[in-house]
Amino acid sequence: xxxxxxxxxxxxxQLEQLAKCRFxxxxxxxxxxxxxxxxxxxxxxxGAQGLNQGLNLxxxxxxxxxxxxxxxxxxKRQSFKNASxxxxxxxxxxxxxxxxxxxLNLTPDxxxxxxxxxxxxxxKQGACLSYSHGFxxxxxxxxIRDDLTVIxxxxxxxxxxxxxxxxxxxxxxxxxxxxxxxxxxxxxLALAKAYAVGTGGHKAGVLMSSFIAEVxxxxxxxxxxxxxxxxxxxxxCFDKMIDKGVDAGYASKLIQYGWxxxxxxxxxxxxxxxxxxxxxxxxxxxxxxxxELKVIMRPLYNKHQDDIINGTFSRTMMADWANDDxxxxxxxxxTGETAFEKTPAGDMEISEQEYFDxxxxxxxxxxxGVELAFETMTAAGIIADSAYYESLHETPLIANTIAxxxxxxxxxxxSDTAEYGCYLYNHACLPxxxxxxxxxxxDVIGRGLSSDxxxxxxxxxxxxxxxxxxHPVEAIGATLRGHMADMKKIV
Amino acid sequence: MMQLHxxxxxxxxxxxLKHINWQVEQHQHWLITGANxxxxxxxxxxxxxxxxxxxxxxxxxxxxxxxxSFEAQAELIQAELKKDDADILDVISLGTPVREIIFxxxxxxxxxxxxxxxFELNYLLERAFRKLSTGESRKVMxxxxxxxxxxxxxxxxxxxxxxxxxxxxxxxxxIDVVKHTPVVMVLNRFDEIPGFISHIAYVExxxxxxxxxxxxxxxxxxxxxxxxxxxxxxxxxxxxxENSIPTLDPKKPLVKLNNISIKHTDMVLIxxxxxxxxxxxxxxxxxxxxxxxxxLLSLITGDHPQCYTNDIYVFxxxxxxxxxxxxxxxYIGYVSTALQWEYRVGTSLRNVIISxxxxxxxxxxxxxxxQKEIADEWLALLGMGNRGDQPFNxxxxxxxxxxxxxxxxxxxxxxxxxxxxCLGLDDINRQLVLALIEKICAARxxxxxxxxxHAQDRIVGINNYxxxxxxxxxx
Numbered sequence: 001x002x003x004x005x006x007x008x009x010x011x012x013x014q015l016e017q018l019a020k021c022r023f024x025x026x027x028x029x030x031x032x033x034x035x036x037x038x039x040x041x042x043x044x045x046x047g048a049q050g051l052n053q054g055l056n057l058x059x060x061x062x063x064x065x066x067x068x069x070x071x072x073x074x075x076k077r078q079s080f081k082n083a084s085x086x087x088x089x090x091x092x093x094x095x096x097x098x099x100x101x102x103x104l105n106l107t108p109d110x111x112x113x114x115x116x117x118x119x120x121x122x123x124k125q126g127a128c129l130s131y132s133h134g135f136x137x138x139x140x141x142x143x144i145r146d147d148l149t150v151i152x153x154x155x156x157x158x159x160x161x162x163x164x165x166x167x168x169x170x171x172x173x174x175x176x177x178x179x180x181x182x183x184x185x186x187x188x189l190a191l192a193k194a195y196a197v198g199t200g201g202h203k204a205g206v207l208m209s210s211f212i213a214e215v216x217x218x219x220x221x222x223x224x225x226x227x228x229x230x231x232x233x234x235x236x237c238f239d240k241m242i243d244k245g246v247d248a249g250y251a252s253k254l255i256q257y258g259w260x261x262x263x264x265x266x267x268x269x270x271x272x273x274x275x276x277x278x279x280x281x282x283x284x285x286x287x288x289x290x291x292e293l294k295v296i297m298r299p300l301y302n303k304h305q306d307d308i309i310n311g312t313f314s315r316t317m318m319a320d321w322a323n324d325d326x327x328x329x330x331x332x333x334x335t336g337e338t339a340f341e342k343t344p345a346g347d348m349e350i351s352e353q354e355y356f357d358x359x360x361x362x363x364x365x366x367x368x369g370v371e372l373a374f375e376t377m378t379a380a381g382i383i384a385d386s387a388y389y390e391s392l393h394e395t396p397l398i399a400n401t402i403a404x405x406x407x408x409x410x411x412x413x414x415s416d417t418a419e420y421g422c423y424l425y426n427h428a429c430l431p432x433x434x435x436x437x438x439x440x441x442x443d444v445i446g447r448g449l450s451s452d453x454x455x456x457x458x459x460x461x462x463x464x465x466x467x468x469x470x471h472p473v474e475a476i477g478a479t480l481r482g483h484m485a486d487m488k489k490i491v
Numbered sequence: 492m493m494q495l496h497x498x499x500x501x502x503x504x505x506x507x508l509k510h511i512n513w514q515v516e517q518h519q520h521w522l523i524t525g526a527n528x529x530x531x532x533x534x535x536x537x538x539x540x541x542x543x544x545x546x547x548x549x550x551x552x553x554x555x556x557x558x559x560s561f562e563a564q565a566e567l568i569q570a571e572l573k574k575d576d577a578d579i580l581d582v583i584s585l586g587t588p589v590r591e592i593i594f595x596x597x598x599x600x601x602x603x604x605x606x607x608x609x610f611e612l613n614y615l616l617e618r619a620f621r622k623l624s625t626g627e628s629r630k631v632m633x634x635x636x637x638x639x640x641x642x643x644x645x646x647x648x649x650x651x652x653x654x655x656x657x658x659x660x661x662x663x664x665x666i667d668v669v670k671h672t673p674v675v676m677v678l679n680r681f682d683e684i685p686g687f688i689s690h691i692a693y694v695e696x697x698x699x700x701x702x703x704x705x706x707x708x709x710x711x712x713x714x715x716x717x718x719x720x721x722x723x724x725x726x727x728x729x730x731x732x733e734n735s736i737p738t739l740d741p742k743k744p745l746v747k748l749n750n751i752s753i754k755h756t757d758m759v760l761i762x763x764x765x766x767x768x769x770x771x772x773x774x775x776x777x778x779x780x781x782x783x784x785x786x787l788l789s790l791i792t793g794d795h796p797q798c799y800t801n802d803i804y805v806f807x808x809x810x811x812x813x814x815x816x817x818x819x820x821x822y823i824g825y826v827s828t829a830l831q832w833e834y835r836v837g838t839s840l841r842n843v844i845i846s847x848x849x850x851x852x853x854x855x856x857x858x859x860x861x862q863k864e865i866a867d868e869w870l871a872l873l874g875m876g877n878r879g880d881q882p883f884n885x886x887x888x889x890x891x892x893x894x895x896x897x898x899x900x901x902x903x904x905x906x907x908x909x910x911x912x913c914l915g916l917d918d919i920n921r922q923l924v925l926a927l928i929e930k931i932c933a934a935r936x937x938x939x940x941x942x943x944x945h946a947q948d949r950i951v952g953i954n955n956y957x958x959x960x961x962x963x964x965x966x
Binding site (some may be wrong): 033086166 | 538573753756766776796797798799802814815816817818833846849850851852853855
């Protein structure tokens with residue numbers, strides 16, 4: 001049975017690990033991929049991350065092959081086809097793992113324990129094991145052989161973007177970490193940096209973090225603002241509109257594409273820019289709603305963060321893994337049966353601006369969720385840079401999946417871990433917002449404010465603008481988006 | 492009868508059509524022509540319902556319209572690409588199969604099936620639309636437009652990207668179609684005007700400047716002249732001597748492909764091919780749509796994954812021995828329609844040219860003053876000297892193409908690959924591009940691989956030919 005690694009550490013070290021996060025300078029990557037040149041890299045798993053990272057690493061001159069379970073090879077499953085059709089060597093664990101200098105575990109979280117237990121005895125003395133998510137080490141407490149180096153390289157984007165940006169000559173923001181208990185030769189960082197260069201990540205910015213900070217912030221972001229808030233918000237906003245007589249097709253469309261549209265503004269200029277897209281009275285309305293939401297939801301965000309920090313969340317979820325995912329699958333089916341999910345989007349035209357004007361409550365929910373997630377993470381000792389990436393930065397990426405095929409697509413494409421946390425959040429948040437929603441009308445969701453009243457109080461507007469702009473997520477966001485823009489644009 | 496009455500229309504990019512007065516009578520078939528960026532495609536798009544009407548009015552425009560254009564094609568491909576990044580963690584999207592793209596509710600399945608047969612597309616109905624070659628996806632667009640019983644057909648450059656067999660087939664097919672359906676066609680190439688065109692509209696700077704009847708030979712000839720403005724003598728800007736490409740051994744071939752094959756799950760695209768390109772050799776590569784021209788070139792550029800499973804020697808590197816693709820790409824300049832679709836970047840025109848020094852889509856490196864100077868020389872050459880700071884993605888299709896050709900040439904690469912470089916260009920710009928390529932060939936420091944369908948686009952200085960045939964076992 002698993003043993004939570006984080007909980008075995010003394011408080012002093014827990015705090016130190018949680019606070020690890022540093023934006024690395026371009027000069028730290030001058031050695032390129034040298035540390036991995038001529039080394040044999042074997043990737044376990046060939047889904048979107050596995051395949052696309054492998055394509056990049058090979059194009060950077062590195063020696064990449066794939067290892068799959070015997071059954072995946074025999075049955076020529078999609079993972080086998082992905083690897084072999086792209087001209088990679090594919091072999092079983094027994095064939096390839098003993099030859100590997102570095103083994104890249106790019107399988108889903110749930111498979112980490114059995115996969116690592118299967119490959120570890122086959123790995124050669126002094127080799128390196130790499131993860132792209134630290135759940136297995138931190139939450140399951142997997143103990144890795146003492147002679148092995150353990151690192152993490154986690155591109156903060158979907159696999160297809162990892163590839164697309166590399167091909168353009170750029171990369172995606174990437175988080176790297178070394179598991180300090182497993183760095184016997186002291187070269188973990190050099191390997192992680194070379195790996196990040198191989199995938200092109202160094203061009204877009206690399207955060208040096210720890211396994212613990214990555215896990216505790218990643219879990220928090222995905223289950224609260226990223227997936228949970230969008231799911232709860234979708235259901236509440238849709239039901240409210242139907243209740244108030246808004247056309248069902250319109251309501252469905254406003255929500256399905258609304259999250260993507262409003263968070264696009266978030267991507268460019270943070271919460272401030274998203275609110276600036278509203279008229280002055282609508283902005284003040286959204287601000288007031290979000291303040292109210294933050295008061296109601298704060299205890300829930302705290303509970304999620306607490307459960308993540310103390311291991312309650314992972315323990316509960318792993319119990320469900322052991323129980324054939326009964327809860328997960330049941331909740332997934334329930335989501336599929338909701339009115340929002342079953343009502344197709346109408347074919348009316350909705351302009352970009354209308355999504356803001358008629359979706360004031362959605363804007364308020366995104367603002368409240370982003371700020372609460374950020375505030376809760378930083379209060380738990382996570383550095384602002386990490387908290388920004390795990391909240392605001394990823395929100396547009398998830399919103400994009402809802403635009404494609406609603407909640408089904410979102411839950412199908414995020415990890416099972418994120419999906420599980422998302423349902424927990426949703427179940428708690430729906431009743432929590434019951435009273436709040438009673439007072440909501442179509443002026444803030446579905447129809448917009450009436451246009452005959454466009455006046456605002458100067459003092460109040462100044463106050464609201466000041467509050468928006470001085471939130472700490474805006475300061476770190478401006479800095480990090482600045483880094484990205486510097487690298488992306490010509491200097 | 493369709494009427495546009497003193498119509499002014501604005502498009503997303505801020506482009507405007509101004510004060511258009513135009514009347515299309517029953518049984519007339521119009522050609523819209525003009526220079527790149529003049530507003531030809533915009534005028535056609537107005538009929539398809541695009542753009543925001545600022546003033547004036549329209550009447551009589553039917554609602555059921557068949558529309559084929561690069562913009563519509565790019566839109567569909569972009570929608571497909573968007574589906575492709577559907578994975579947040581671990582799902583590979585397979586894309587929409589061609590069958591689903593063609594057989595929508597609007598389409599008459601009998602006509603569509605007949606066209607599929609005529610275009611010889613049967614074998615790729617189950618393939619993902621986004622995996623098609625440029626010519627193949629163009630054919631799919633044509634089938635959709637031609638089989639929806641449209642009351643008006645808008646064909647914006649319908650022949651571009653088609654191989655000669657498909658070109659002839661389509662011309663023949665249209666002769667039947669025009670008997671019952673009015674056609675508005677946009678063409679850059681005067682020499683391709685079909686016989687049934689009865690009227691010509693000439694657009695310039697967003698205005699409808701001339702309307703000419705086909706029978707009026709004098710007016711017709713003048714219009715032709717207008718499009719054939721002679722280019723003055725061209726001086727190709729020099730390379731950047733401060734950051735030159737590492738030199739190659741002049742005795743070794745640039746490219747040596749030994750017995751290569753390209754296989755897909757459902758077919759063998761290329762089988763047992765040898766190809767050796769020596770320094771200063773210029774090549775023309777031809778073949779029908781789907782014969783593997785682009786795939787073959789991407790083996791050389793390193794963009795095809797099977798470059799690691801074949802015996803390929805490029806620029807001193809035997810592939811698969813620890814070299815990076817950037818070490819390969821530094822020796823290559825490259826232009827293709829696919830590149831243009833990928834080059835969806837809001838960066839400035841100057842930066843697009845400078846990105847040719849770094850082989851990137853967009854610019855992510857600090858460039859030197861010298862590189863900026865060279866980029867400005869290229870802009871002047873293309874007649875865009877005062878537009879260096881404008882955003883690339885707001886340019887017309889043809890202007891974008893010219894910019895990308897300059898981007899490919901800017902570093903004076905040892906190998907310049909031009910995959911149908913004239914697609915989407917008007918006569919004047921086509922001549923400009925061909926003249927540029929001839930200069931480059933004549934300078935004898937660059938080897939050129941030139942891919943095209945148009946036999947009349949021969950280039951002086953090309954004397955090696957490779958013709959691919961469509962693989963037979965692709966059922």
